[in-house]
Amino acid sequence: MGQGKKSFLHHECWEVVKDCSRFKIIPTGPAVVLNETPLHDSPLDSPMEMESPLPHPPRPIGRKTAKAKRGSTSNNECVQFLEQIAKNTALRIERDLKREEADMSRQEAFAIQQQHA
Incomplete structure (x- = not known):
């Protein structure tokens, strides 16, 4: 391995993932010209149509958003749990006072009775 150059050794892995949409190479540069003449001469193959990106599938939910959603429900559960504990404690105190x-x-x-006996 030389200066700043790395050799890629996982070709089997690349064969598996190379067709995934995540690893597709979408051309974003200018249209290729040969001798100052665009390769696409017909009006059907206009560069505008070639450069329009493929429709992307909707993005999956992010980790922070997922945690926030999960946190909001667990927060709600925590509040309900603490309220139940408070109710139980209040009932226990009331019961103990009545016993006393x-x-x-x-x-x-x-x-x-002892005095009168």
């Missing part, structure tokens, strides 16, 4: 009140009233009733 019931225990206190039982203890008071027991103390009153």
Whole structure:
């Protein structure tokens, strides 16, 4: 390997992917002329028609957009999950307070019974 030159060793791989649309070479330069005469003489083969690009398939969704979409649903799920935890905690606190009140009233009733006995 010389200065800045690299040899390509994966020819089998190229044979597989060379026909994929991603690797097609689309000419973007000026029309080829021979002796200052355009090669396409007939009006049907005008350079404008030759240079018009092939219609591209719609682009696949990007990673950032996909993550943002995924994040918005998971964010929503997180919010619902946290709200459920808050509700459960509030219910548990309320239940514990009622138990404590019931225990206190039982203890008071027991103390009153002990005093009268």
